Amino acid sequence: xxxxxxxxxxxxxxxxxxxxxxxxxxxxxxxxxxxxxxxxxxxxxxxxxxxxxxxxxxxxxxxxxxxxxxxxxxxxxxxxxxxxxxxxxxxxxxxxxxxxxxxxxxxxxxxxxxxxxxxxxxxxxxxxxxxxxxxxxxxxxxxxxxxxxxxxxxxxxxxxxxxxxxxxxxxxxxxxxxxxxxxxxxxxxxxxxxxxxxxxxxxxxxxxxxxxxxxxxxxxxxxxxxxxxxxxxxxxxxxxxxxxxxxxxxxxxxxxxxxxxxxxxxxxxxxxxxxxxxxxxxxxxxxxxxxxxxxxx
Numbered sequence: 591x592x593x594x595x596x597x598x599x600x601x602x603x604x605x606x607x608x609x610x611x612x613x614x615x616x617x618x619x620x621x622x623x624x625x626x627x628x629x630x631x632x633x634x635x636x637x638x639x640x641x642x643x644x645x646x647x648x649x650x651x652x653x654x655x656x657x658x659x660x661x662x663x664x665x666x667x668x669x670x671x672x673x674x675x676x677x678x679x680x681x682x683x684x685x686x687x688x689x690x691x692x693x694x695x696x697x698x699x700x701x702x703x704x705x706x707x708x709x710x711x712x713x714x715x716x717x718x719x720x721x722x723x724x725x726x727x728x729x730x731x732x733x734x735x736x737x738x739x740x741x742x743x744x745x746x747x748x749x750x751x752x753x754x755x756x757x758x759x760x761x762x763x764x765x766x767x768x769x770x771x772x773x774x775x776x777x778x779x780x781x782x783x784x785x786x787x788x789x790x791x792x793x794x795x796x797x798x799x800x801x802x803x804x805x806x807x808x809x810x811x812x813x814x815x816x817x818x819x820x821x822x823x824x825x826x827x828x829x830x831x832x833x834x835x836x837x838x839x840x841x842x843x844x845x846x847x848x849x850x851x852x853x854x855x856x857x858x859x860x861x862x863x864x865x866x867x868x869x870x871x872x873x874x875x876x877x878x879x880x881x882x883x884x885x886x887x
Contacts, residue, residue, distance in 0.1 A: 606886045623708055624733020630679050632671050633690030635866040637662050638657035639728045643737045651682040658860055676701040683884050690714045716786040718793050721865055748870025755885050756795040756877055764878050767796035768819035771806050773832055776840050778809045786863035792878035814842035820850045825859035855879050
């Protein structure tokens with residue numbers, strides 16, 4: 591659900607004088623912000639959707655998770671979405687801040703919501719079914735509902751087509767997939783239920799090997815062995831990148847079916863678990879890697 595409300599100004603002394611007055615609620619009405627020309631996008635999927643809607647010229651800055659499309663990297667970087675600075679964002683002189691739910695820290699978000707700049711929060715539940723609404727919410731926030739409706743419909747059609755193709759995978763042939771967020775220092779941080787990783791694994795016809803846990807949590811060596819993954823799935827970018835030889839040399843993995851087959855799949859993080867317009871393609875690519883004889887590219 592979109593948050594279009596402005597809260598009373600409680601941090602005025604921390605804000606530049608130019609914005610130290612609360613704006614009326616009408617600045618962020620249910621009709622969105624069609625006149626916004628200086629949008630700060632917080633969250634890789636928010637930025638991706640804005641570009642897909644043709645609103646790229648209205649984006650003046652983005653956070654560090656906004657790596658797609660490549661053109662977005664030319665925009666000023668306001669930092670990691672969970673370690674934001676109110677001064678850094680407000681220095682861009684935005685007339686709209688569009689943010690994924692979960693951005694932070696909380697005190698910075700409170701300052702931003704108390705400023706004279708409309709602040710819109712986009713819900714990001716870890717579900718493929720929620721993607722069309724996410725697209726339409728963002729479209730509504732920037733005054734592009736028709737374009738958003740068309741993009742949402744295309745995305746939903748892609749998800750439906752993927753589900754039909756994946757349904758052909760035999761139940762007994764479904765692979766156990768362990769999503770490893772990090773293996774730094776030999777400590778395995780894996781994705782349990784209620785995560786985007788779990789959702790994309792299910793979407794691609796896999797079985798989440800860590801479904802006994804919730805969220806992203808560390809696993810003991812014994813837990814990894816018990817999970818018995820057939821495939822390990824990782825993100826291919828930055829600090830999360832890993833190599834099969836290094837991963838499967840860890841004691842936790844040496845006796846797993848995945849190690850025996852050297853079955854490691856690495857995909858771009860935003861593409862894989864961003865849950866935006868490219869999710870049908872990402873789910874299909876993963877399904878094809880898991881079941882090449884059943885699900886075609």
